[in-house]
Amino acid sequence: MKKLFIKTYGCQMNVYDSDRMVDALAPSGYEATSDIDEADLVLLNTCHIREKAAEKVYSELGRLRIMREKKEKLGGKVMIGIAGCVAQAEGEEIVRRAPVVDLVFGPQSYHRLPELLEQAHTKKVVETDFPAEDKFEHLPKPKRETTIARGLTSFLTVQEGCDKFCSFCVVPYTRGAEVSRPIAQIIAEAENLVDAGVREITLLGQNVNAYHGLDANGDSAGLAHLLYKLADIKGLDRLRYTTSHPRDMDDALIKAHGELDMLMPYLHLPVQSGSDKILKSMNRQHTVEHYMALLDRIRSSRPDIALSGDFIVGFPGETEADFEGTMQLVRDVEYAQAYSFKYSTRPGTPGATMDNQVPEEVKSERLQRLQTLLNHQQTEFNKSRIGTTMKVLFEKTGRDPGQIVGRSPYLQPVQVDADPSHIGTIRDVFIDSVGKFSLFGKIVINN
Secondary structure (H helix, E strand, O other): OEEEEEEEOOOHHHHHHHHHHHHHHHHHOEEEOOOHHHOOEEEEEEOOOOOOHHHHHHHHHHHHHHHHHHHHHOOOOOEEEEEHHHHHHHOHHHHHHOOOOOEEEOOOOHHHHHHHHHHHOOOOEEEOOOOOOOHHHHOOOOOHHHHHHOOOEEEEEOEEOOOOOOOOOOHHHHOOOOEEOOHHHHHHHHHHHHHOOOOEEEEEOOOHHHOOEEOOOOOEEOHHHHHHHHOOOOOOOEEEEEOOOHHHOOHHHHHHHHHOOOEOOEEEOOOEOOOHHHHHHOOOOOOHHHHHHHHHHHHHHOOOOEEEEEEEEOOOOOOHHHHHHHHHHHHHHOOOEEEEEEOOOOOOOHHHHOOOOOOHHHHHHHHHHHHHHHHHHHHHHHHOOOOOEEEEEEEEEOOOOOEEEEEOOOOOEEEEEOOHHHOOOEEEEEEEEEOOOOEEEEEOOOO
């Protein structure tokens, strides 16, 4: 077997994509390795969302060039490929700047990896088109032993691309327009995962609640319909989905949160700013009032739900009053967890050329204030779990002897002292203390 090493950057969808690249290359005689030094093929699966994403890739390529030169001196050989959103955005520029790269391919082409890799043995290959064929139809079914090795929880991509064109975001340009997989195709993949021991599935999409896949009758169906279908799979205990857009939280999806117990009470619903002026400039297509009213409806359907979110600080034109609007929204919502970032320009997006760019030092100071508030809210939410009993899916042994670790319905790590035989089960756990990020408790023994 040839050895494949993949370094994955960024979002959960890239994690899923990396797993499927392993599946795609398995028929060609490749198996994954965690040791880059023994690799015959190194793939960097890149993300373009964060600041200086491309430069980080080029820096990594500098290290890979040295590694390849050392290996060649010893008579070995390693091929190097760049996948993902930086590959899609940079294309030929990657090969020009880093001749060590043999293969560049975007997120819509990894089903063609064996073919592209074969071509790369004789020439540089750059594949960044958006093909007409469905890549998921062409991917081989993952081997059962490979799926088992990936654990009790799994990601499953159901939708890709975005039609929203937020002015700060590169996703429509790197992932393309919104495309949803047919329900039957998703159900088949989910059943394969469950057959291999997966107990919890997280549905993925750049704009997952815009899902509009075809049902058995050839009609377009929404995410709620898909969730109800997945809930019928025997052996599947938990469902989640991410990432959502406020504009696409329809009545059926809100109702599903109230009716499906296996749909976990934890929702990632990014708002980005608490200022209507900034939201309009971001082209978010919702207002603060709309967002808050939406949360009221969701909480009415599922009172125990907890919220997560995304925030961008220092978008062009953001004043102190605009930022205070964000702080007030956070105080009003009370997030269980959230991600926050300083705005950074992305070439080709409208935000990159806007006037009134906020000074870096102002962005840094505002981000610190926001993160202090968000961290406090996360701590308070974790503390509120003390004295409660939660169902925990145990996934692995802990760092300390005799300790096992699982996840609560709210995605919190939960650690208990218990026998490893509990791994793979869902148990009631009484929470008696909290750490900085984890909860601690005891398994409830039901007589």
